[in-house]
Amino acid sequence: MRVDAQRNRALIVTAASEAVARDGAYASLEEIARAAGVGSATLHRHFPSRWALLEAVFHDRVEALCARAGELSTGPDARQALTTWLCELAVYSTTTRGLVTSLLRAPQESESCSAMLVTAGEPLRRRAAEEGTVRADVEMIDLVTLVKAIALAAESTSAAEAERLVRLALEGMSPSRR
Template sequence: MRADAQRNYDLIVTAASEAIARDGAYASLEEIARSAGVGSATLHRRFPTRWSLLQAVFRGCIRNLAARAGDLLAEPDALDALTTWLHEVTAYATTTRGLAESLLNEPPEETEACGAILVAAGEQLLRRAIDEGAVRPDITMADLIILANGISLAAQPMGAAKAEQLLTLALKGIGRSQP
């Protein structure tokens, strides 16, 4: 991609990410183009459909979350690192209003690939927590991603704070620890 085309692509995806966080998955494409400082034709040339723009926003976040999982491997407490990352995954999914539902209603190939990236990224965090005895060995990263996504979808109308509270509840449980 030429340098100017890459710059426009990056500007559009950044503007779309902000608009989706603020207005949901059906944010105005015209407003996104204006915020990016490009014409509507440029936006539509790069992203011929709303779905293609949503995919680009989603893929960018998935890459960021995967990189964050790698960063958290350096944290001294394995359980803290894992739960921090799961909270970040849940917060992202909760605050990108309408993105998860939009992606769920589209062809599954891209969504499944992104899910696989998240599972692979979080797997090292989970393995470390299991090895340290902080997490049961029968827990899978796929299950934790499903849990985080389910909570984010359920809590979306109430916001990220509610999603964080529910994820904490799910991860800690409701019963007292047995002596």
């Protein structure tokens, strides 16, 4: 990418980050282009859809969540590590304006933020399943979808409420004790 194209892309992502923080995932693309000092065509050349732009806005933040999953994977309690990570994902999604809408609405592609989260959380889920503390039929995509739905529901309340709801929902992932 040429230097001026790289600069324009960075300006667009910065303007979009500010607009999404202020107005949410449906911030005006025209206003973002104007704030970045580029035309609408330039914005669309770099980001062919709203979701592509949102992926760029949230990519670094999602990478941090993915790194956190890696940190937790070495803990002594596999179920606790998975629960902690899912709660942190819910809190972060609830408190980062526009993130949960972006995660729910964006197309599922292998490079998407949602796919990154599923991939990062899978070792936590697999380890807990291998230890028998999570049902074997629970898939990581199900858990991430559950967290996204809870974060969306709690978006107008609080991060604490999102965490409480995730913990409540996760009780259902335990193997039955008959």
